[in-house]
Amino acid sequence: xxxxxxxxFLSFRGPDTRKGLVDYLxxxxxxxxxxxxxxxxxxxxxxxxxxTIVKAIDLSDICVPVFSQGFxxxxxxxxxxxxxxxxxxxxxPIFFFIEPRDVRYQRETYEVSFAKHESKKRxxxxxxxxxxxxxxxxxxxxxxxxxxxxxxEIGGTNGTECEAFFSGFRELEDFISKLWVLLKMGKQEVxxxxxxxxxxxxxxxxxxxxxxxxxRAVEGQERPGRMVFVVWGVARxxxxxxxxxxYNEIRHLFQGCSFLRDVREKxxxxxxxxxxxxxxxxGRLKVNYSDEGVKKIAHIFQQTRVLIVLDxxxxxxxxxxxxxxxxxxxxxxxIILTSRRKDIIEHYSVPVREHQVSSMDENHALELFQxxxxxxxxxxxxxxxVLSRKITSAAGHxxxxxxxxxxxxxxxxxxxxxxxxxxxxxxxxxxxxPILKQNYESLSKNSQEIFLDIACFFIEVEKRNPYYMWVxxxxxxxxxxxxxxxxxxxxxxxxxxxxxxxxxxxxxxETVKDNCIDPxxxxxxxxxxxxxxxxxxxxxxxxxxxxxxxxxxxxxxxxSNFNCLHWKDFRYLQKLRFLDxxxxxxxxxxxxxxxxxxxxxxxxxxxxxxxxxxxxxxxxWLDWHGCSQKSQLFALTMEKLVILDLSSSQVxxxxxxxxxLMRAKHLKVMxxxxxPLIHASLEFPYRVPLERLILEGSLLHLRKLTLRxxxxxxxxxxxxxxxxxxxxxxxxxxxxxxxxxxxxxLKNLEVLKxxxxxxxxxxxxxxxxxxxKELDFTSCECLExxxxxxxxxxxxxxxxxCTKIFQMPPGRFRLHILELGxxxxxxxxx
Numbered sequence: 001x002x003x004x005x006x007x008x009f010l011s012f013r014g015p016d017t018r019k020g021l022v023d024y025l026x027x028x029x030x031x032x033x034x035x036x037x038x039x040x041x042x043x044x045x046x047x048x049x050x051x052t053i054v055k056a057i058d059l060s061d062i063c064v065p066v067f068s069q070g071f072x073x074x075x076x077x078x079x080x081x082x083x084x085x086x087x088x089x090x091x092x093p094i095f096f097f098i099e100p101r102d103v104r105y106q107r108e109t110y111e112v113s114f115a116k117h118e119s120k121k122r123x124x125x126x127x128x129x130x131x132x133x134x135x136x137x138x139x140x141x142x143x144x145x146x147x148x149x150x151x152x153e154i155g156g157t158n159g160t161e162c163e164a165f166f167s168g169f170r171e172l173e174d175f176i177s178k179l180w181v182l183l184k185m186g187k188q189e190v191x192x193x194x195x196x197x198x199x200x201x202x203x204x205x206x207x208x209x210x211x212x213x214x215x216r217a218v219e220g221q222e223r224p225g226r227m228v229f230v231v232w233g234v235a236r237x238x239x240x241x242x243x244x245x246x247y248n249e250i251r252h253l254f255q256g257c258s259f260l261r262d263v264r265e266k267x268x269x270x271x272x273x274x275x276x277x278x279x280x281x282x283g284r285l286k287v288n289y290s291d292e293g294v295k296k297i298a299h300i301f302q303q304t305r306v307l308i309v310l311d312x313x314x315x316x317x318x319x320x321x322x323x324x325x326x327x328x329x330x331x332x333x334x335i336i337l338t339s340r341r342k343d344i345i346e347h348y349s350v351p352v353r354e355h356q357v358s359s360m361d362e363n364h365a366l367e368l369f370q371x372x373x374x375x376x377x378x379x380x381x382x383x384x385x386v387l388s389r390k391i392t393s394a395a396g397h398x399x400x401x402x403x404x405x406x407x408x409x410x411x412x413x414x415x416x417x418x419x420x421x422x423x424x425x426x427x428x429x430x431x432x433x434p435i436l437k438q439n440y441e442s443l444s445k446n447s448q449e450i451f452l453d454i455a456c457f458f459i460e461v462e463k464r465n466p467y468y469m470w471v472x473x474x475x476x477x478x479x480x481x482x483x484x485x486x487x488x489x490x491x492x493x494x495x496x497x498x499x500x501x502x503x504x505x506x507x508x509x510e511t512v513k514d515n516c517i518d519p520x521x522x523x524x525x526x527x528x529x530x531x532x533x534x535x536x537x538x539x540x541x542x543x544x545x546x547x548x549x550x551x552x553x554x555x556x557x558x559x560s561n562f563n564c565l566h567w568k569d570f571r572y573l574q575k576l577r578f579l580d581x582x583x584x585x586x587x588x589x590x591x592x593x594x595x596x597x598x599x600x601x602x603x604x605x606x607x608x609x610x611x612x613x614x615x616x617x618x619x620x621w622l623d624w625h626g627c628s629q630k631s632q633l634f635a636l637t638m639e640k641l642v643i644l645d646l647s648s649s650q651v652x653x654x655x656x657x658x659x660x661l662m663r664a665k666h667l668k669v670m671x672x673x674x675x676p677l678i679h680a681s682l683e684f685p686y687r688v689p690l691e692r693l694i695l696e697g698s699l700l701h702l703r704k705l706t707l708r709x710x711x712x713x714x715x716x717x718x719x720x721x722x723x724x725x726x727x728x729x730x731x732x733x734x735x736x737x738x739x740x741x742x743x744x745x746l747k748n749l750e751v752l753k754x755x756x757x758x759x760x761x762x763x764x765x766x767x768x769x770x771x772x773k774e775l776d777f778t779s780c781e782c783l784e785x786x787x788x789x790x791x792x793x794x795x796x797x798x799x800x801x802c803t804k805i806f807q808m809p810p811g812r813f814r815l816h817i818l819e820l821g822x823x824x825x826x827x828x829x830x
Contacts, residue, residue, distance in 0.1 A: 007183050008036040009060035009089075011080040016068035017096060021146075025064075028176055034183060039076075054083055061183055063089045065138060067103050068096045072113035075123065078131040085134040092179065093143035104139035106132060144175040177281025181252065195371065195399075196364030200242050201249070204231070204355050208334065210250055226326040228348045230337045233357035234488040234501050235435045236400035239338040242357055243309050247336070254307040255330070256281065260322070262312045268321045269293060275322055279306055290321050298328045305332040313339045314439075316347050326350050340439060343486040358491070359397035359501060366392055368399060372406025384414075390421040396502035436507040439487045450480035451489055454498050455508025456524045457551060457580065462497050464692070465643050468668050469621045472642045473577060516546075526551040535569060545572050551580040567615050567635045576616050583626030583648075586635075627651055638664040645671040647694070652677035662688065668712070673697055673719070681728075684710055693717035702726055708753070709733040721745040732756055732776070739763040747771065755799070759783045762805070767791050777803055778819065 008029055012022045022038070029036045037056045057063060063084040071077050084091055095103065102108045117128055205212035208229060231239045244259070251257040258278030260271055272293030276285050279301055287293040306329045313319060323335050326348060337344055345352040360368065366385075369392050374384075391409075395401040409417055440448065450470060458466050463481070470477040484490035491499040500508075509526075516522040519530040520537065525547055534547070550573070566587045570576070615636050621643040627633055630651045638644075641664035649672075653661065662685050670690065674697040681704035684690055690710040696719030705726060707713055714735040721742035728751040737758040743765035750771050755778040766772065767788060774797040777783055784804035789795055799819040 006035050006037040006056060006060040007062065008034055008179065009057050009063045010036055010038050010066065011063065011077055012066040013068055013071045013074045013077055016070045017066050021096060022066060025172070029179070034179060053080060057083050057089065058087050061090065062179060063091045064094060065091065066094045066096055067098055069098055069109045072106070072110040072135070073116070075117070078134070081138055082130045082134040085137050090182070091138055091141060093138050093141055094175070095143055095145045097146055100139045100143070100145065103135050106135060110135070144171055173280070180281035194241070195368040196360050197238070197242060197245060200355070200357060201245055204242065204246050205249070207353050207355060208246070208250070226329065226331065226333045226350055228326060228335045228337070228345055228350060228352045230339055230342065230345045230352070230354045231357060232339050232342045232354060232488060234504060235340055235432055236398050237357045237359060238399045239357050240311050243311060243336055243338050247307065247309050251307055255304045256301065256306040258306070259309040260311060263310050263318050264312055264314055271322055272297065275308070276300070279304065294321055294324070297322070298325070301329050302327070304330045306330065307334050309336045309338070311338045313337050313344055314341055316344070319347065341487050360399060362389065362392070362397065365397040365402055369402045369406045372403050373409045384417065387417050387420070394421045394502065398501065398503065432503045433507055436504060439489065440507070440511065442487070443483055446476050447480040447483040449475060450477060451484055452508055452512055452524060453549065454490065455500060455505050456512060456526050457549060457578070458498050459500055459505060460497050462495060463492065464496070465621070465669055468642050469578060472620045472666070520545045520547065522547060524549040528553050546575060547573055548575045549578040550576060552582070552584050554582045554584065570616055573616060575618060577618055577620045579616065579619060579621070580623040581625070581627070585628060586632050624649065630657060634660060640666060642666050643669040646675055647671050647673040649675050650677055651675070658682065668692065670694070682706065687711065695719040696722060704728040706730040707734055711735065716740065724748065727751065729753070739765045741765050744768050750774065752776070755779050761785055762788050770794060773797065775799065
C-alpha cells in the first residue's frame with residue numbers, strides 16, 4: 001500500500017465500530033475534504049506493527065483512536081496508540097460507549113483483555129507496559145464521549161452501537177467541526193513574498209477590535225454586537241490578499257468561518273452551499289435553490305459566532321442571499337466584504353467600518369519587484385535599479401502588476417528592460433481596462449464628466465478650483481467626487497489634491513481618445529501632438545468643434561508652427577470652458593500685433609478690449625501662467641469667467657485696464673501670484689462674487705486694495721503680508737471675520753475699512769501699525785469688548801457706529817472724528 005500524507009489517522013477495532021460509527025465518520029470526513037487513513041486489515045497476534053501503519057501515523061496531522069469495549073483486545077489497536085504517543089502526535093480520542101476512566105486505569109473489559117495478553121505471553125512485558133502507558137496518556141485527554149442511549153430513539157432500530165452513535169450525532173458533528181478548525185481546512189493560501197502588508201494588517205486588526213502582537217491576533221475586548229467591515233480599493237491593489245491574511249490570523253477566534261472567493265463570479269446556490277459547509281465545519285446539508293438557502297442560513301447560525309469574508313463584491317444583490325442581515329448570525333460575528341466600492345456597506349444598519357487599500361509606497365514596490373525580477377543573492381546594478389523604479393512607477397505601484405512584470409523580466413536582456421516602462425502602460429491598459437470600464441459605465445453622466453476632467457487635467461491639483469468650474473457648468477461635484485471615491489477611482493490627498501492610480505488615469509485618458517477619431521471631435525485635448533494637429537487644421541473646419549477643455553503645453557513655444565497662433569484660430573471652439581496656457585503667446589488683432597512687435601505695448605491704449613465678441617464666449621476657467629501681453633488677455637470674452645489664473649505673468653495693469661479686466665462679473669477665484677507689474681491699486685467692482693484671491697510674491701508696489709462687497713470672501717488673500725507698501729485696504733461688506741497676526745507686517749497701512757464684517761474682537765494684529773490714520777468698523781454688529789487703540793498714535797478717524805464696543809482705553813487721543821452712534825446704550829466707558 002502506498003502511503004501519502006493524511007490529515008486524520010483512524011484507529012479502531014473493526015467488529016465493534018466499523019459498520020456504524022467508523023464508516024460514517026470516515027465518509028463524513030471525506031465529504032468535508034479531510035483525508036483520513038482507514039486500515040482495512042487486522043494485524044495478527046505475534047506480528048509487529050507494519051511499516052505502512054507507522055508511516056501513516058507519522059504522516060498524519062491528527063490521530064483519532066476510537067475506544068470501544070473491545071478495543072484493548074486488539075494488539076493492532078494497542079500498537080497504533082503506542083505509536084501515536086511515541087511519535088508525539090496530536091490526538092483526539094473518541095470514547096464509544098465506555099468511560100474514559102476505564103481506559104485510563106484499564107478496568108472492566110480492558111482489564112480482561114490485558115490479562116489475556118499477559119497470560120498468552122506473545123508480547124514482551126516491555127511492550128505491554130508501553131501499551132498501558134499509552135492508554136493512560138491518551139485517556140487523560142479531553143475527547144468525544146458517546147453515552148448510553150434510550151432504546152428505540154432511532155425509530156425502532158436496536159443495537160448498542162447504533163443507539164450510542166445516533167444519540168451522539170450532534171456531538172459527532174461538533175467533533176468533526178473541531179477537526180476542521182484544527183486542521184485549518186478553511187485557511188486561505190496567500191501569495192509568497194508578501195511585502196509591505198504588515199501596516200495594513202495591523203491597522204485592520206485595530207479597526208476590527210483585535211489585539212495584534214508579534215504577528216499574531218488575540219482576542220481584544222468583547223464585542224457583544226455584530227460588525228460589517230469593507231476592504232475597498234482599486235482593482236488589483238491587494239484587497240483579497242489583505243483579507244486572506246487577516247482571515248487566517250483571526251479565524252481561530254470564531255465558532256465558524258467561511259471565505260467565499262469571487263462572489264460576483266459564482267452562482268448563488270454554489271456559494272450558499274459552500275457557506276453552510278464551511279460554517280458547519282464540513283456540514284453535509286445541501287440546498288437546491290436560492291430561497292431555500294436563504295431560509296437555512298438565516299435559521300441555522302443565529303447562535304453561532306461566525307467570520308465570513310465575501311470577496312470581490314460589487315453589488316448589493318450579490319450579498320443578500322448570503323448575509324442580507326447580520327442577525328442571521330450570532331453575537332460577535334464579523335462579515336468582511338472586499339470590493340472596489342466603498343458604499344457597498346450602506347445596506348447594513350449595524351456599525352460598519354472600512355479600510356482602504358492603497359498602492360504600495362515606492363520602496364516596498366521596488367522590493368517586491370526585485371524579489372520576482374532578480375535572482376536571490378544577485379545584487380542589482382545601479383542602472384537596473386533606476387529602471388526598476390521606472391517600471392514600478394508605470395505599474396502604479398500595484399502589487400499584482402509588479403509581480404507579473406517582475407517574473408516576465410527575470411533573466412531577460414537589458415534591452416528588454418529598457419523597453420519595459422513604455423510597454424507597461426499598454427500591457428496594464430489591456431489587462432485592467434475591462435474591469436475599469438465596467439465601473440465607469442456604472443457612473444452617472446455627471447460623475448463620468450468629472451472623472452474625465454480629473455484624469456486629463458487635474459491630477460495633483462487642489463480640488464477647490466475645479467469645484468468652482470463644475471458648479472458653474474451645472475454639474476454636481478460633491479456627488480461626483482463621492483461616487484469616484486466609492487469605486488476607488490479617486491483619492492483626496494492630505495493637501496486636498498486629487499490623486500489617481502496610474503492605470504485609472506490611463507483608462508480615463510484613453511476613454512476620451514477612444515470616443516473620437518478626429519482629435520478635433522474629442523471633448524478634451526492635452527496631448528501635444530493632438531493639440532498641434534487640431535490647431536493647425538482649424539482653418540479648414542466648417543463647424544463648431546466639440547472640444548470643451550484644452551491645454552496647450554509649453555512645448556509649442558519650441559515649435560515654429562505655433563509662432564503665428566492667433567485668437568481668431570479659436571473661433572470654432574465655442575464650447576470651450578477650460579483653457580490652460582503655459583507661457584504660450586497668442587496674438588490679438590493686427591493693431592495689437594504691430595504694437596507688440598514694436599515693443600511699445602506698455603503704452604498702447606488703443607482698443608485694449610480687442611475683438612472679444614466671439615472669442616471663447618463660454619470660457620469658465622482661464623489658466624494662463626506667464627501671460628506676457630495684456631492685448632492677448634483682453635482679446636477674450638470674459639463674461640462667464642469664474643476662475644482666472646495669471647500667476648507668473650508679466651502683464652502690467654493700470655487702474656482703467658484693471659476695470660476692463662473686471663468684466664468677469666462671475667469671478668470667484670483670481671490668482672495673481674508672482675505678478676510684479678500690476679501697479680497702484682486693485683479695486684473689485686461692487687458685488688463681484690470673489691471667494692479666493694491669491695497675491696503671494698506679486699503686487700509689491702500695490703498701494704490700494706479694495707475688496708468691498710466681495711460678499712463671499714471669507715479670508716484675506718494669501719500672501720497679504722508681502723504687500724508692505726500697501727496704504728489702503730477696504731474689506732467692507734465681506735465675510736472676513738479676523739485678521740491674521742501676519743497683518744502687523746503692513747507697516748505702511750494708513751486706512752483700514754472693515755464695516756459690515758463678522759468681526760467679533762478688536763484685531764490684535766493692528767496694534768503696532770503706527771501709520772494707521774483711519775479705522776472703520778461701522779455696523780460690525782458682532783464686534784464687542786475693548787477698543788484697544790493704544791499705540792496707534794497717528795489715528796485720526798475711528799468709526800465704531802452700530803457695534804458692541806463698550807470701553808475705550810484710558811488716555812488722550814488726537815482723534816478728529818469718533819463715531820460711536822448706536823453703540824451699546826449706557827455702557828460705553830471713555
